[in-house]
Amino acid sequence: MPEDSVTEDSLHEAGTFDRELEERLVRYAAIDTQSDADSPSQPSTEIQFGMLKLLVDELTEIGAEDVTLTDYGAVLATVPGTAEGPTVGLLAHVDTAPQYNATGVKPRVIRGYNGGDITYPDNPSLVLSPEDFPYLAEKRGHDIITASGRTLLGADDKAGVAIIMTAVRHLLSNPGIPHPTLRIAFTPDEEIGRGVDEKLPADLGADFAYTFDGAKVGEIEYESFSADFAEITVTGVSIHPGTAKDKLVNAIHLVSKIMQTLPQATMTPETTDDRDGFIHAVEMTGDAAQMVLRLILRDFEMDGLEAKGALVRQVCDAVQAGEPRASITCEIRPQYRNMRYWLEKDMTPVELARDAARSLGIEPVSVPIRGGTDGSRLTEMGVPTPNVFTGMQCIHGPLEWISVQDMAKATGVCLALAALAASR
Ligand SMILES: [Zn+2]
Numbered sequence: 001m002p003e004d005s006v007t008e009d010s011l012h013e014a015g016t017f018d019r020e021l022e023e024r025l026v027r028y029a030a031i032d033t034q035s036d037a038d039s040p041s042q043p044s045t046e047i048q049f050g051m052l053k054l055l056v057d058e059l060t061e062i063g064a065e066d067v068t069l070t071d072y073g074a075v076l077a078t079v080p081g082t083a084e085g086p087t088v089g090l091l092a093h094v095d096t097a098p099q100y101n102a103t104g105v106k107p108r109v110i111r112g113y114n115g116g117d118i119t120y121p122d123n124p125s126l127v128l129s130p131e132d133f134p135y136l137a138e139k140r141g142h143d144i145i146t147a148s149g150r151t152l153l154g155a156d157d158k159a160g161v162a163i164i165m166t167a168v169r170h171l172l173s174n175p176g177i178p179h180p181t182l183r184i185a186f187t188p189d190e191e192i193g194r195g196v197d198e199k200l201p202a203d204l205g206a207d208f209a210y211t212f213d214g215a216k217v218g219e220i221e222y223e224s225f226s227a228d229f230a231e232i233t234v235t236g237v238s239i240h241p242g243t244a245k246d247k248l249v250n251a252i253h254l255v256s257k258i259m260q261t262l263p264q265a266t267m268t269p270e271t272t273d274d275r276d277g278f279i280h281a282v283e284m285t286g287d288a289a290q291m292v293l294r295l296i297l298r299d300f301e302m303d304g305l306e307a308k309g310a311l312v313r314q315v316c317d318a319v320q321a322g323e324p325r326a327s328i329t330c331e332i333r334p335q336y337r338n339m340r341y342w343l344e345k346d347m348t349p350v351e352l353a354r355d356a357a358r359s360l361g362i363e364p365v366s367v368p369i370r371g372g373t374d375g376s377r378l379t380e381m382g383v384p385t386p387n388v389f390t391g392m393q394c395i396h397g398p399l400e401w402i403s404v405q406d407m408a409k410a411t412g413v414c415l416a417l418a419a420l421a422a423s424r
Contacts, residue, residue, distance in 0.1 A: 084422065089183045222344075226301070226337045231331045
């Protein structure tokens with residue numbers, strides 16, 4: 001909808017960023033920065049340094065100050081204020097999702113999209129159709145960037161990086177534009193939930209911040225899931241099966257019983273949407289002697305999340321009661337919390353972003369995120385951080401695409417935000 005409500009002026013202004021955004025995204029997307037949940041190192045993969053170091057160089061080159069690469073793998077920088085106002089943080093993550101091939105990304109640009117099916121040079125069976133993705137149908141005439149069909153694109157979140165870099169470059173080369181001090185952070189390992197080091201809030205030093213990691217034009221998000229992780233360990237009684245009668249207790253049978261008893265027709269990701277939470281079995285490993293089952297628990301409300309944890313414990317207790325010779329433990333630990341709990345107490349950062357969008361003729365929408373962002377953790381740690389759209393679509397897979405003109409609108413919102421913050 002925003003399309004035709006954008007004023008001539010703002011379109012013209014945003015239009016000046018199209019080629020820079022396109023050039024940046026194409027260049028950043030080709031760099032492999034996939035993170036790895038199984039790696040204990042920080043950042044999880046050495047390859048992320050390629051992009052992090054490039055950003056250090058580019059930020060230095062365009063005149064940003066205090067450019068640093070921290071020991072936890074985040075790139076930080078300052079855009080000195082030209083006006084009074086709160087210090088505003090701008091964040092994007094450099095890593096790409098581990099769920100799909102991200103090696104050898106070959107981005108390509110479709111100039112002036114004609115509104116038809118999009119095919120992929122390296123995978124003829126793959127089709128991106130506006131009938132399946134109505135949002136694409138709205139982008140006729142836009143410049144669309146995709147990968148080649150064998151990899152994801154990584155617009156999640158290199159679009160965010162490109163948007164922030166373009167806005168920062170614009171402000172640094174036009175020092176007459178009033179804005180407060182901006183703090184930039186490019187983080188690793190967001191996709192594996194390890195993007196926010198405990199030192200980041202203090203190192204960032206922002207009064208509030210924004211992640212540019214959202215999807216459709218207009219999205220200003222301030223609600224994420226609250227998330228817990230459950231690890232169930234079932235230890236049976238191991239003995240040679242030849243002499244096992246009345247002695248052996250098989251952990252595989254017991255963990256199967258736990259899985260069978262947990263809800264399957266409700267309360268799973270595949271049976272829920274909107275504001276409903278879920279219990280999702282993500283991994284089961286082991287053998288007859290010992291099995292480990294890992295679950296993620298999600299809900300927008302704390303009582304809903306606690307109820308899901310209680311249910312998991314209850315199921316474990318019931319299976320344990322049926323087989324006292326086994327040992328069943330259930331450990332539940334928090335991952336992140338719904339940022340709304342903090343943001344609703346002071347909606348200033350959210351309202352600022354909404355006003356920034358409206359100033360460009362974009363109607364802001366706030367949809368709860370069925371997941372978490374770096375902002376979920378940051379907000380909980382004291383830096384209120386809503387999430388702003390970038391335009392990214394069909395993320396974490398080979399169809400992933402983005403409109404350059406959507407990215408330009410996000411860049412416009414970023415600059416409008418900085419301008420509005422100066423007047424508060
Ligand atoms: Zn992301």
